[in-house]
Amino acid sequence: MTKQSGLAMNALALLPAHIKSDFAQNETFNDNHFTDGELYLTVSGAEYHFFVEVKTIHRKESLSALLVNAAPNTLLICNRLTTYLADMCTENGLNFIDAAGNARINMDGFHLWVEPQKTNKLKKNLNVENKSNKLGEGAVKLLFALLSQPDVLNLSYREIAEYANISLGMVSKGLGILEAESLISLGDTRRILDAERMLNLWIDSYRLAIRPKLGGIRLQFESEWQNVPMEESDFWGGEAAAERLTRYLHPKDLQLFTRQPLQKKLAQLKCRPNPEGNLWLVPAFWGSKLAWSDKSQALLAVAELEASKDSRNIEVARMIHEQYLGTKTPVEPCI
Structure with a gap:
């Protein structure tokens, strides 16, 4: 891995969960700006294409040539920018994502501003x-x-x-x-x-x-997901939880939390372990005293759906936000 590709990967890994990134590095050396690679960002099914410059920036002189060539479809991936340099990029219309989790993008109706808190x-x-x-x-x-x-x-x-x-x-x-x-x-x-x-x-x-850190075990469940034997100590997550809440998503990848010992639940399910299986059986991570509600179900559903990076799942997560959690679209966290 080159230093450039490592910098790009680290920076893109910090994007919010609801944004899918696909970066293709240009292996051919080119003196022109914004020719280090191409980046595709997918948000709620909409795709945005950028020509990318991957560069280490330490002072404003490092930005000068890039500012001249900045356009809505160009983007800088770099090390952490100071507030001064970040503001300079914004004032000159230069989109950027840095390795500290900061991102400012303005392109064709797509507006992203992520600014992690400073040391505190x-x-x-x-x-x-x-x-x-x-x-x-x-x-x-x-x-x-x-x-x-x-x-x-x-x-x-x-x-x-x-x-x-x-x-x-x-x-x-x-x-x-x-x-x-x-x-x-x-x-x-x-x-x-x-x-x-x-x-x-x-x-x-x-x-x-x-x-x-959930651990658990992957199983192949051959029947319909509704036929999974459920007890009071079992809770659906992910796609199945979303289907129970919205009746909109036909679950393909199942996630089942349980308070029972996994071996006991495995015996109830009567299916064999399979690393590529469609049912992920995992121990419940919350306390037994916590009252279970539709909101609890919704929290598990949206977190797993967003983590999947699947556009179909993310759209359903938006529906659950509106119906059960009081917000329409996830906004960028502050850390």
Whole structure:
């Protein structure tokens, strides 16, 4: 991997979950600007094409030639830009995505502005993996519990730990992270300040912190998904959850959360493990005391649908946002 391709991959990996990127690097050296490759961004089924310059930028002189050649269909992928340099790009119509998660794009009705928070309490509490900032697993579990059942915030820390299935220490740490980002208030009256931003943070953080650690087992279920034997301790995620909520999506890839031991549930399902199977059986990651509702189902559905990067799934996720979660389209998280 070249230094250029590595920079491009790192920067594109930080795009919000609802944006699909496809970058093709030009292997032939060319002195002309914006000839390092071509980038396709897909958002809600609409595709946007850019000619790309991949370059390390340290001062305004590095930008001068690019600014002259900037156009709506050109885009710079670079290292982290200072606020001064980022504003210079915006003022001169230069689209960019940098390796710190910042992005500013304005092209044919497609407007994207992502600006992660600068170093603060929240940043210090984020785990860093492959240069990608994200909430840790415990904080994301807490986020899910608060979104699913907001009154959990007013319980004792010990009770919150049980509802979210996290340690007592993680409750204090996680609430501190959310308070530092002005998502919740921990004053005399605890309350959620920005549920919409918490929701969008949940969607991105599920993909980064929860999904890779779900574990479980892949199975091949030959019958219709409605024939899966369900108990009170079983919960649909992903496409099946979306179908139950919208009656709009015929599930192809199934995700089933369970509180039962996996081997016991496997015996009930009467199907064999298959790494390429259509049913992903995974342990439930939240606490058993958490009240289950359509909102809980919707949170699992949209997070998995957005993580799939499938345009069909993302469209259904938009429907669920409108019907169950109170927002139309995911907006970019602030971290």
